Amino acid sequence: MLEVQGLGKSFALPRKRKRSAAERPDPREQGRSFHAVSDVSFTVEAGAILGLLGPNGAGKTTLMRMLSTAIKPTHGTARFDGVDIVAAPQEVRRKIGFLSGTTGLYGRLTAREMITYYGELHGLAREVVGARVEQLAARLKMGSFLDRRNDALSTGMKQKVSIARTLVHDPQVLIFDEPTTGLDVAAAQTVLELIARCREEGKTVLFSTHHMHEVARLCSRVVILAEGALCFAGTVEEMRAQGGSAALDEAFLRLVGEREVSEGAA
Amino acid sequence: MIWTIYRKELREVLRDRRTLIFMIVLPVVLIPLLLNLTTSLVSSAVEKARTETLSYALYHPERLPGLGEALTADAGFEEVTGVDEAEIAAAIEDERIKLALVVDAPVEAGVGPNVTVNLYYNGASATSKVKGRTEELVTAVSDRLRDERLTALRLDTAEQRDSLLRPVKLEVHNTADMREVIGEQAGGFLPYIFIIFCYLGALYPAIDLAAGEKERGTLETLLLAPIPRVKLVMGKFLVVFSAGVTSAILSIGGLGAWLYSEGQEVGGALGEIIKSVGPLDLVLIALMLIPMAAMFSALLLSISIYAKSFKEAQSYSAPLNTVVILPAVLAMLPGIELDWTWAMVPITNISLAIKELIKGTMDYSMLVAILGSSVAIAGVCLVFCTKWFQRESVLFRG
Numbered sequence: 001m002l003e004v005q006g007l008g009k010s011f012a013l014p015r016k017r018k019r020s021a022a023e024r025p026d027p028r029e030q031g032r033s034f035h036a037v038s039d040v041s042f043t044v045e046a047g048a049i050l051g052l053l054g055p056n057g058a059g060k061t062t063l064m065r066m067l068s069t070a071i072k073p074t075h076g077t078a079r080f081d082g083v084d085i086v087a088a089p090q091e092v093r094r095k096i097g098f099l100s101g102t103t104g105l106y107g108r109l110t111a112r113e114m115i116t117y118y119g120e121l122h123g124l125a126r127e128v129v130g131a132r133v134e135q136l137a138a139r140l141k142m143g144s145f146l147d148r149r150n151d152a153l154s155t156g157m158k159q160k161v162s163i164a165r166t167l168v169h170d171p172q173v174l175i176f177d178e179p180t181t182g183l184d185v186a187a188a189q190t191v192l193e194l195i196a197r198c199r200e201e202g203k204t205v206l207f208s209t210h211h212m213h214e215v216a217r218l219c220s221r222v223v224i225l226a227e228g229a230l231c232f233a234g235t236v237e238e239m240r241a242q243g244g245s246a247a248l249d250e251a252f253l254r255l256v257g258e259r260e261v262s263e264g265a266a
Numbered sequence: 267m268i269w270t271i272y273r274k275e276l277r278e279v280l281r282d283r284r285t286l287i288f289m290i291v292l293p294v295v296l297i298p299l300l301l302n303l304t305t306s307l308v309s310s311a312v313e314k315a316r317t318e319t320l321s322y323a324l325y326h327p328e329r330l331p332g333l334g335e336a337l338t339a340d341a342g343f344e345e346v347t348g349v350d351e352a353e354i355a356a357a358i359e360d361e362r363i364k365l366a367l368v369v370d371a372p373v374e375a376g377v378g379p380n381v382t383v384n385l386y387y388n389g390a391s392a393t394s395k396v397k398g399r400t401e402e403l404v405t406a407v408s409d410r411l412r413d414e415r416l417t418a419l420r421l422d423t424a425e426q427r428d429s430l431l432r433p434v435k436l437e438v439h440n441t442a443d444m445r446e447v448i449g450e451q452a453g454g455f456l457p458y459i460f461i462i463f464c465y466l467g468a469l470y471p472a473i474d475l476a477a478g479e480k481e482r483g484t485l486e487t488l489l490l491a492p493i494p495r496v497k498l499v500m501g502k503f504l505v506v507f508s509a510g511v512t513s514a515i516l517s518i519g520g521l522g523a524w525l526y527s528e529g530q531e532v533g534g535a536l537g538e539i540i541k542s543v544g545p546l547d548l549v550l551i552a553l554m555l556i557p558m559a560a561m562f563s564a565l566l567l568s569i570s571i572y573a574k575s576f577k578e579a580q581s582y583s584a585p586l587n588t589v590v591i592l593p594a595v596l597a598m599l600p601g602i603e604l605d606w607t608w609a610m611v612p613i614t615n616i617s618l619a620i621k622e623l624i625k626g627t628m629d630y631s632m633l634v635a636i637l638g639s640s641v642a643i644a645g646v647c648l649v650f651c652t653k654w655f656q657r658e659s660v661l662f663r664g
Binding site for chain 1: 267270274277278281482486489490492658662
């Protein structure tokens with residue numbers, strides 16, 4: 001169960017940036033600060049998959065980073081099963097697994113060393129980590145390359161190592177930031193299967209994406225961000241209804257566009 | 267937990283060939299090589315200047331009987347004819363001759379004529395022995411003439427001659443031993459080398475461990491491990507620090523190995539100094555480099571974590587090279603001696619202290635002060651580094 005309450009993040013802007021005449025001023029800029037995300041609230045039930053959508057620059061990554069405790073919110077907070085991300089970030093980190101499309105590997109470590117390292121960082125005892133690595137390797141069919149250096153692995157193999165790294169401490173909540181971006185079809189498939197499996201195991205999943213077919217296939221709920229603010233939260237069906245289209249791409253564009261139009265009018 | 271991080275980072279560093287070359291191969295191979303090269307270059311340059319045949323042109327030899335004969339008799343000199351007296355400078359310039367001797371008209375002075383011999387040569391080269399060798403030859407001619415005249419005056423014994431020629435004598439007793447004299451010249455160069463190696467040893471691991479994590483996209487997941495970021499920095503710092511210390515110690519080890527093997531074969535005063543640098547001096551030199559390694563590691567790690575990529579980290583650390591090299595070079599300048607003022611200048615003080623250790627004239631109370639202040643500065647750098655590592659604007663620079 002994840003409850004997000006009034007979450008927001010502002011960054012200090014560098015002094016006086018020249019803006020070209022064509023550039024539209026971003027409504028999120030206020031004086032010397034930039035409100036990347038402001039006042040976002042929603043809840044996700046345990047065992048649900050939440051899709052986080054939004055155009056580039058909408059604040060998805062910032063929101064994900066706040067939820068994963070990489071950065072501290074400027075205001076508001078969120079709780080994973082009652083554990084607060086601001087008050088107890090270390091405890092939250094033990095509960096979550098994080099993976100993004102740009103996550104890399106330590107090239108000079110072997111797959112086994114890499115996964116073991118993260119297990120140890122999460123405070124698992126050595127024997128526990130060893131057993132866990134074997135278990136994950138069997139599940140992800142990594143046996144053939146477990147002791148090869150990450151540098152020498154194919155993209156698909158690397159993706160499996162990343163997944164094993166994410167799961168090594170058996171997290172209850174998984175946060176995926178555009179996990180399929182830049183992957184080929186097979187590697188993306190591995191990730192999507194993982195997400196589906198997490199749901200079967202009753203884990204809570206939060207994932208951001210630009211691919212509507214992934215949303216249609218996996219998500220029970222959707223949250224849409226535009227210019228740092230929440231512009232839709234509900235089920236996939238509600239998204240279709242409010243967006244006025246059975247095609248999710250179409251519905252998404254309308255939901256995001258609607259907001260821009262109404263703002264222009266105000 | 268720091269240990270877990272340390273072990274993993276060290277394992278990665280040790281698997282990186284580039285780091286290994288800078289950390290281990292360069293100091294171990296390059297230091298003895300450099301030392302061999304410099305000592306053999308210096309001694310061969312001196313040897314060449316001493317033995318090469320000097321071509322000369324001589325004008326008006328009839329004014330000083332014996333000079334032309336002495337030159338002809340000396341195998342080290344070779345006469346060149348056909349150079350006009352007016353073009354002496356040009357002939358020396360285009361190396362037709364090494365020197366020219368012009369004998370002035372004798373001046374009658376009672377006992378015998380006074381003769382002035384003018385020597386023209388190019389004295390720009392530091393190793394030139396033209397003046398020395400010519401002087402020796404002309405002095406011999408002069409001495410022979412002098413002795414003839416003294417004999418004619420019936421001054422036969424050495425005492426009689428001495429009382430006439432040198433009634434007052436100044437005898438110089440230099441209390442500086444040779445180690446101090448040559449240490450002053452060579453002692454500035456070695457700390458410079460040690461400091462550079464210490465810096466280079468820390469450079470690549472520092473870039474790899476921080477900017478490298480950003481570039482590979484591993485930093486974000488690392489930051490999400492349930493461990494305080496201070497421990498993360500400490501683990502990384504200790505690896506970079508180990509690399510810097512290893513390089514420094516290996517370069518001193520390289521010096522030590524050279525001193526106790528090939529260095530023993532170097533003769534003369536230089537050989538004397540080499541023999542007088544003991545193991546304790548080497549240990550103290552190593553001790554001085556430890557806080558320096560800590561300083562470099564903390565600074566390099568701070569720069570590296572700010573950078574977004576390897577490339578950025580390299581260009582950001584370039585100005586630090588100057589900040590490191592300049593104070594190290596200062597200690598090589600003549601006239602800069604270790605005193606309480608210089609003892610307060612970071613890096614330069616360590617460089618000067620190493621020089622004093624090589625000279626064997628270290629003031630140990632100053633050594634303690636330099637060590638203390640360096641440790642304090644290293645501590646400040648480390649605190650800065652850990653604070654810096656916790657800033658979101660540094661870790662997630664957009």
